[in-house]
Amino acid sequence: MKPTEGRRRVVIEEVQPSVDGGRYAAKRVIGDVVEVTAAIFGDGHDHVAGRLLYRHESDKEWCEARFEPLTNDLWQARFPVDRIGAWSFTIEAWVDHFDTWSHDLVKRLDAQPDPKEPTAQVLPQDIPLALRIGANLLEAAAERAEKTDAADAKRLTEAAAQLRHLADAKLPYYDSPMTLELESLVAKYPDMSFATRLDRELPLWVDRERARFSAWYELFPRSCSPVPGEHGTFRDVEARLPQIAAMGFDIVYLPPIHPIGVQYRKGKNNSVIAEPGDVGSPWAIGSAEGGHTSIHQQLGTMQDFEHLVKATQTHGMEIALDIAFQCSPDHPWVKQHPTWFTIRPDGSIQYAENPPKKYQDIYPLNFESKDWRGLWDALYGVFKFWVDHGVRVFRVDNPHTKALPFWEWCIAEMRKTHPEVIFLAEAFTRPHVMYSLAKAGYTQGYTYFTWRQTKSELQEYFEEICNPPVSDFFRPNVWPNTPDILHAQLQEPDPVKRRAVFQLRAVLAATLSANWGIYGPAFELCEWRPAKPAAGKTGSEEYLDSEKYQIREWNRSAPDSIAPLLTKLNRIRRENRALERNEHLVFHDAPNPQLLCYSKATADKSNVVLVVVNLDPANEQTAWLDLKLDALGLPWQGSFMVEDLVTGATYTWKNQWNYVALRQWEMPAHVFRVVRP
Amino acid sequence: MKPTEGRRRVVIEEVQPSVDGGRYAAKRVIGDVVEVTAAIFGDGHDHVAGRLLYRHESDKEWCEARFEPLTNDLWQARFPVDRIGAWSFTIEAWVDHFDTWSHDLVKRLDAQPDPKEPTAQVLPQDIPLALRIGANLLEAAAERAEKTDAADAKRLTEAAAQLRHLADAKLPYYDSPMTLELESLVAKYPDMSFATRLDRELPLWVDRERARFSAWYELFPRSCSPVPGEHGTFRDVEARLPQIAAMGFDIVYLPPIHPIGVQYRKGKNNSVIAEPGDVGSPWAIGSAEGGHTSIHQQLGTMQDFEHLVKATQTHGMEIALDIAFQCSPDHPWVKQHPTWFTIRPDGSIQYAENPPKKYQDIYPLNFESKDWRGLWDALYGVFKFWVDHGVRVFRVDNPHTKALPFWEWCIAEMRKTHPEVIFLAEAFTRPHVMYSLAKAGYTQGYTYFTWRQTKSELQEYFEEICNPPVSDFFRPNVWPNTPDILHAQLQEPDPVKRRAVFQLRAVLAATLSANWGIYGPAFELCEWRPAKPAAGKTGSEEYLDSEKYQIREWNRSAPDSIAPLLTKLNRIRRENRALERNEHLVFHDAPNPQLLCYSKATADKSNVVLVVVNLDPANEQTAWLDLKLDALGLPWQGSFMVEDLVTGATYTWKNQWNYVALRQWEMPAHVFRVVRP
Numbered sequence A, B: 001m002k003p004t005e006g007r008r009r010v011v012i013e014e015v016q017p018s019v020d021g022g023r024y025a026a027k028r029v030i031g032d033v034v035e036v037t038a039a040i041f042g043d044g045h046d047h048v049a050g051r052l053l054y055r056h057e058s059d060k061e062w063c064e065a066r067f068e069p070l071t072n073d074l075w076q077a078r079f080p081v082d083r084i085g086a087w088s089f090t091i092e093a094w095v096d097h098f099d100t101w102s103h104d105l106v107k108r109l110d111a112q113p114d115p116k117e118p119t120a121q122v123l124p125q126d127i128p129l130a131l132r133i134g135a136n137l138l139e140a141a142a143e144r145a146e147k148t149d150a151a152d153a154k155r156l157t158e159a160a161a162q163l164r165h166l167a168d169a170k171l172p173y174y175d176s177p178m179t180l181e182l183e184s185l186v187a188k189y190p191d192m193s194f195a196t197r198l199d200r201e202l203p204l205w206v207d208r209e210r211a212r213f214s215a216w217y218e219l220f221p222r223s224c225s226p227v228p229g230e231h232g233t234f235r236d237v238e239a240r241l242p243q244i245a246a247m248g249f250d251i252v253y254l255p256p257i258h259p260i261g262v263q264y265r266k267g268k269n270n271s272v273i274a275e276p277g278d279v280g281s282p283w284a285i286g287s288a289e290g291g292h293t294s295i296h297q298q299l300g301t302m303q304d305f306e307h308l309v310k311a312t313q314t315h316g317m318e319i320a321l322d323i324a325f326q327c328s329p330d331h332p333w334v335k336q337h338p339t340w341f342t343i344r345p346d347g348s349i350q351y352a353e354n355p356p357k358k359y360q361d362i363y364p365l366n367f368e369s370k371d372w373r374g375l376w377d378a379l380y381g382v383f384k385f386w387v388d389h390g391v392r393v394f395r396v397d398n399p400h401t402k403a404l405p406f407w408e409w410c411i412a413e414m415r416k417t418h419p420e421v422i423f424l425a426e427a428f429t430r431p432h433v434m435y436s437l438a439k440a441g442y443t444q445g446y447t448y449f450t451w452r453q454t455k456s457e458l459q460e461y462f463e464e465i466c467n468p469p470v471s472d473f474f475r476p477n478v479w480p481n482t483p484d485i486l487h488a489q490l491q492e493p494d495p496v497k498r499r500a501v502f503q504l505r506a507v508l509a510a511t512l513s514a515n516w517g518i519y520g521p522a523f524e525l526c527e528w529r530p531a532k533p534a535a536g537k538t539g540s541e542e543y544l545d546s547e548k549y550q551i552r553e554w555n556r557s558a559p560d561s562i563a564p565l566l567t568k569l570n571r572i573r574r575e576n577r578a579l580e581r582n583e584h585l586v587f588h589d590a591p592n593p594q595l596l597c598y599s600k601a602t603a604d605k606s607n608v609v610l611v612v613v614n615l616d617p618a619n620e621q622t623a624w625l626d627l628k629l630d631a632l633g634l635p636w637q638g639s640f641m642v643e644d645l646v647t648g649a650t651y652t653w654k655n656q657w658n659y660v661a662l663r664q665w666e667m668p669a670h671v672f673r674v675v676r677p
Helices: A097-110 A126-146 A150-169 A180-187 A234-246 A302-314 A332-336 A372-388 A404-417 A431-440 A455-465 A495-512 A563-575 B097-110 B126-146 B150-169 B180-187 B234-246 B302-314 B332-336 B372-388 B404-417 B431-440 B455-465 B495-512 B563-575
Strands: A011-016 A026-029 A033-041 A048-056 A063-066 A074-080 A085-095 A202-207 A214-218 A251-254 A318-324 A352-354 A357-359 A393-397 A422-426 A515-519 A586-588 A595-601 A608-614 A621-626 A639-644 A650-654 A657-662 A669-675 B011-016 B026-029 B033-041 B048-056 B063-066 B074-080 B085-095 B202-207 B214-218 B251-254 B318-324 B352-354 B357-359 B393-397 B422-426 B515-519 B586-588 B595-601 B608-614 B621-626 B639-644 B650-654 B657-662 B669-675
Touching (some): A011 A085, A033 A048, A033 A085, A033 B431, A048 A074, A063 A074, A097 A126, A097 A180, A126 A150, A126 A180, A150 A180, A234 A251, A234 A302, A302 A318, A318 A372, A372 A404, A404 A431, A431 B011, A455 A586, A455 A595, A495 A563, A495 A595, A495 A608, A495 A669, A608 A657, A650 A657, B011 B085, B033 B048, B033 B085, B048 B074, B063 B074, B097 B126, B097 B180, B126 B150, B126 B180, B150 B180, B234 B251, B251 B393, B302 B318, B318 B372, B404 B431, B422 B431, B455 B495, B495 B515, B495 B563, B495 B608, B495 B669, B650 B657
Parallel strands (some): A026 A202, A214 A251, A214 A515, A251 A318, A318 A393, A393 A422, B026 B202, B214 B251, B393 B422
Antiparallel strands (some): A011 A033, A033 A074, A048 A063, A048 A085, A085 A202, A352 A357, A586 A595, A595 A608, A608 A669, A621 A657, A639 A650, A639 A669, B011 B033, B033 B074, B048 B063, B048 B085, B085 B202, B352 B357, B595 B608, B608 B669, B621 B657, B639 B669
């Protein structure tokens, strides 16, 4: 069967950004200029043109941007996103007969014989005929202009008349009648009769800036009391805020703050039997006191919480809540909504297990419940409850064990009223599942960073996540430690090596990724003792005396704290716009497998940061770096200066090969700002 | 808004083969086993399963194939395509609760304490409870089975009863009640209540085998007369068929056979003035005698043509016609359908031009004609006319100057009644346009092979076109020469170097690509003289005394003809199934920039061909090849034999490094069969 209109000769393909062909939204942040590329072409030699149509969800009309050619039939158009929320764009493209004609005319005029030496190469009637064709095209444009702009129509009609006049004159030699002004006037009124329109509108989600650039500090409120052994409160957390803000973090993230279950409560060091007085795991959520919308009484009241939220804001920071959708056997939902759980043949509720391991303190929710609609509403209600109490950032625990369609709905639902809410997915699972959570709407995601240790592991992984297609939907948030993950590399008894490892992992996290976080004070105090002594691949990644199960006292003023380095790193991040984004990450060759070298730059290369990290905590490492000077905004030859933003030292370097030596007992990394000559 | 069914927890992504997300059909040939891969996964730890649904356009019901897991959430299913025509496939996937349960049961059973040494690690009630859950799952499967197979339903019900019986028995130690038979029985009746179905059906086009594997011989019937100076006829072509068949070609391709225009007829060597008796270009189609459905009288009658078509078939070959959609000023359509052309303001019809060059013997068709429907019907009618006269293969001239939507419709229209028709696109243009013609339906396409000369150019280009995504829609047909293209490299006055160049290009074409062709006898006779003496990048690629404009006499029995090599190459192609396809092309390292080394193998590696080509026609070249032994189906260590299928020589080689020396004055290539020890 023939199409309705067979004269749409232009093809539009390979549109970017596009996540799974437009099934999911690509992500950007406010202030970004979105670069849309597409292959646009038709048959034959006719010129084509295209325009981008884009709008924010609140706009009734499309805005337009013109496509400009790159190479090989690829075109680019750009538009700024000045509001957060849902945007969409599509493309129209058409054969541009006027542009084709105008280029042909130039060739005809250029081929005219010198009037003093007439030849037969160009027949004299050719140019007048071409001028008449041009006049027809201009008149058609004038007709289209008339609907919107009478003055433009008049100018086009006059230009047409002028071409006809020239054609009638039958001159022996013609100068070009075209002007840039006339060309852009005609371009305002293209002939769209046979324009091709992309068969879909591509979605784009625009977040606020902190979605892309943030520094998280996780702490357990239970350990914040200044009185040894006492349970910390929200008030105690408030007292800690100035120090956290001084270190340069902007999100203070709290493990679950809800009532903790009593049945099967875990004791210290994950013991299956809790001693009297054991505080239990905050992730065993729910007791007679309430569930996901209640506050653990030992932390304070709802008023205390709201006070903390506001106090955090006064320090330029935000509170992030940990939302873990699972229930202790004491959670009110267990009695109110037993159908939200899996019931076993003996009538009991199925607890979490990985046979033969049992987690009887945890009831997972059943996303195949008959009442899935009720369950979804309740879970969404949890987020909404805390949003109504001032929270705008959520770290979601194990989102990959909840149905993906739920997340897609829940996040979209929240964004209808609160597009500013940030969701961080705490998923450590297979790549497809990690990425699907991001596609479903998660603003940021945890990563494999903790387990990427060698130079090649780090380089390959960050090249994957910092470039399209992944970077269009997945925003990494990298953590050198979490309460669940004390990597074997950090379980270092030797104090010099330990300090080097913690420092180098902090530098990597803070500079490779625009979003990073630490679990403190365990991190800045270089807490290294694992739950089980045998470190390594088969060892435990659990902390000894983990705060997950008990209150800890931390000596925050310990002299070997690396808080000063963290403070510097966060200051460097704020003062160097190159570190605000991941797109311009470039790895440089260093012929030493223990030295990782990379740079980030702003698009205009006005700010360039070059980082060299010694991945070996045991030895000094040196290398002649082989720098990609263009990535640094430097010419191919000449001197330049690099300033170490950590130590303040400056070096004068020259050309592409430059020497570095990193002594792990001093500082395992250089974080250079590149100063152009 | 919530989805209608929120419990569809499985995601299906990254489905292959898929051309532009299913917008166009992927291509296969009859007898292929189509391998469909997809990422299939859900949340949590539940196992998933999937099935492929596929059908030929003539099938009413879907056929099914089960997906098997690869790694990292990727799955694969396969199905044979046993008929030509349109096929489609889609995917269903679901959480497989029985499989999850069954794996968990194994873990529970494995964790049972030795009955002689009872411990508290596994509580005894766990396994009976698990068995009851399994019984429920089996009963649900039995219920589903009842609709189609009462015997299966009975067996499932019995198995459920057995599990309940075991559960009731409360044994101190349980052996596994599962059997492979039971597992595959349950797998026949999956619970599809919450199955996810891919949101589209992906199209697949299945051609006959010659679409993938063919050897083309182009000749000008006008030069086939045995009488010097006389115009050749279809009868003369018939007389040539035995020789062409003996060389091993299977498609005999004729330039346009239609009446040739008189107005502005081109003379010898493309002269703008034709002398009396000049035969003109066959691509200036149409005269008072007729147009695209008529035969140039000097070639013979329609009966002669039909006789030639049949005679060609008796030699196991087919005739391919050249269809060039353009008209001479004398074509009947010019008067009958002036609206199919572009009319200039002075009432004249626009001829082809690239200012200041004019091609006044050619009128292009206007695909923006008001009567585009009439034009499309007429063009389709041309193909249909020749199909009705026995032709099944078309080489289409400059398809990239005709509207792409036309091709998509025209080829689909033909395939409704004649799915066996092969269309070869003669497009030498930008990559996107070349590929769009293939997506629109072209069976094969000309390539950039002629201009890929160096080792890296050849390797990069063939890696692009022989691998997905390109290989799923674009089938290369490579030509060392055409009547339009005598590449500078072939314009070699020195007879030894010339012979080497022609030979090496023949070996490359015949072994790199499953489809290849030559323009003969110019090629086998190593015709090298260009129209303009200045060869090189700025020189002409036109032949001197081109057959496009005159009758040529060829000394087919010249002693330096390379027909014997072409004969050998075509025989090697037929005797080695590895050369029938492009998918398994692998390049091997040869540390010499003039030696190109590659292999092709059947999927089971029962046939492996290894080719080494000396790209330097002026010098002997040697190298120690670094072979990828796994690609050759060889173990990492040991001896094997390679047999040169051109010379018959055999060599015993060992391990990965082996020495070759290619003397261009002997034979510039080895075409080895690898003989496993």
